[in-house]
Amino acid sequence: MVNLDLEKISLPGLDLERPWVIAGPCSAETEEQVLETAKKLAAEGFKIFRAGIWKPRTRPGAFEGVGTLGLPWLQRVKKETGMFVGTEVANANHVFEAIKHGIDILWVGARTTANPFAVQEIADALKGTNIPVLVKNPVNPDLELWIGALERINQAGIKKLAAIHRGFSTYDKTKYRNHPQWQIPIELKRRCPEIPIICDPSHISGKSELIYEISQEAMDLGFDGLLVEAHRCPEKAWSDASQQVTPENLKEITDKIVLREPKIGEKPRVTLDELRQQIDKLDTTVLETLKERMKISEAIGKYKKDNNITILQTRRYDEIMNNRKAKGAEMGLSDEFLTKLFESIHEESVTRQNKIMNQ
Numbered sequence: 158m159v160n161l162d163l164e165k166i167s168l169p170g171l172d173l174e175r176p177w178v179i180a181g182p183c184s185a186e187t188e189e190q191v192l193e194t195a196k197k198l199a200a201e202g203f204k205i206f207r208a209g210i211w212k213p214r215t216r217p218g219a220f221e222g223v224g225t226l227g228l229p230w231l232q233r234v235k236k237e238t239g240m241f242v243g244t245e246v247a248n249a250n251h252v253f254e255a256i257k258h259g260i261d262i263l264w265v266g267a268r269t270t271a272n273p274f275a276v277q278e279i280a281d282a283l284k285g286t287n288i289p290v291l292v293k294n295p296v297n298p299d300l301e302l303w304i305g306a307l308e309r310i311n312q313a314g315i316k317k318l319a320a321i322h323r324g325f326s327t328y329d330k331t332k333y334r335n336h337p338q339w340q341i342p343i344e345l346k347r348r349c350p351e352i353p354i355i356c357d358p359s360h361i362s363g364k365s366e367l368i369y370e371i372s373q374e375a376m377d378l379g380f381d382g383l384l385v386e387a388h389r390c391p392e393k394a395w396s397d398a399s400q401q402v403t404p405e406n407l408k409e410i411t412d413k414i415v416l417r418e419p420k421i422g423e424k425p426r427v428t429l430d431e432l433r434q435q436i437d438k439l440d441t442t443v444l445e446t447l448k449e450r451m452k453i454s455e456a457i458g459k460y461k462k463d464n465n466i467t468i469l470q471t472r473r474y475d476e477i478m479n480n481r482k483a484k485g486a487e488m489g490l491s492d493e494f495l496t497k498l499f500e501s502i503h504e505e506s507v508t509r510q511n512k513i514m515n516q
Contacts, residue, residue: 159304159349164316166289166353168241168261171204175416177382179243179262179355180407181207182389183397184220185227192233194389197404199238205262206231206240207384211251212396213268220395228258235259243291247275249282256286264291264384267323267360270306271295280313289317291355291384298325298338300345307352319353320345321384322375324361331493334363334400337371339378346379359386359400368402369410376414383411450502451509458510468510474503 166173180198185191185208195206208231212222231242243262246252247269255263263283269275270293283290290310295302303320311318322342324335342354356375358368372383388394391401402410461468478499485495 159308161307161311161318161349161352162316163311163318163351166317166319168205168289171241173382175381176376176411176414177205177355178203178407178411179205179207179382179384180387180404182209182394183359183386183401184209184212184395185223185230185244186220186395188227188230188233190389191227191230192237194387194404195234195238195240197389198387198407199240201404201408203404203407204240205243206234206238207243207262207386209396210244210255211247213247213266214396225254228254228260231260232258235261246279249278252279252282256288260288262289262291264321265293265306265310267293267296271297271299271302273302273305273309276306276309280309280315283310283315284313286315287317288315289319290315291319291321293321293323293357294325294341296326296335298341300341300348303341303345304349307349319355319381320349321355321357322361322380323357323384332364332367333361335361337361337374339374342380343378353381355382355384356380357384359384359397363400365391365400365402365406368400369413372410373414376416385410447502451505454506455509455513458513461510462514468507468514477503 180203182190182194191208198206208227210222210227210231211224212220214221228244231244234240234242241261242259243264244255244260245266246255246263247266252263265276265279269279292303292306292310295306307318307320320342322337324333324337325341327336329336345352346354356372358371358375361371362368368385372385375383385407386397386401387404387407388398388401389403391398391403394401458468460466478496481499482492482495486492
């Protein structure tokens, strides 16, 4: 377990009920665009506005945000719509400027979270403030790095702290821009049970048509809120156009979301416990089967050593993968799941055989 000194995130006069939604354009482009988008979101009932003022981009030449020039635009949003406003910060100067301009919520981006030096600089700049801070997962699937960033911010005295799950970069071809790898935020919640977790379906999906699906899945996992990119005219956005929705679309999405209770009620408890006991028994069977499989792998390793045969037999590996995926498909198991499963099993088998070869 990770011990964080937290208090409930609140904003003056706003009770943050699940799911709380933070919405606005990926980038603040012009004062007109910011205000029009904010007014449309406010008209749909959204209370917290987001806009990227400084934009870390993968390559130079892309639009990197308007910078401090855009902060007065967010001040106008607060004054004219009554919405709270938030933006991303990546260094100490960003923190100072944002607080000076009355920004209500700050978040640390995925690229910054991956750099402990940058996170510590932000943490030092935050000392003495009580502003809510949200920390995105790092671009790579490293839970310790994510927790470390949360700890650094918390140790600076920030108690209104939350995590943002925005998915992870991957070379694999999937339907997502950033693969959700839900098991990582689930493990974060297990180790830090008090930390609120917000989902960023825009960056996970990379496509506006997937935002509802991902948002619903996040709510089904008990997440606390959503950070969504919404633009007055997404197709004309200066950054990440394909993953932004209109304020009207966002309202349709949030209205469709089904909220389920994060806690188990007393009534179905016995049935659920029985089902969990069945899973426990099956998991024990799986573990025992894997134990037997590894014994056989070790016997194969000894045979290969005695007969001077290389460990890796590509043809046999391809045979196993194709055969298991075909059988698994007949049982309703996905190709992606089976690939990960048998790649892990094969990796462990190779490791054990390698130890035997080098004894």
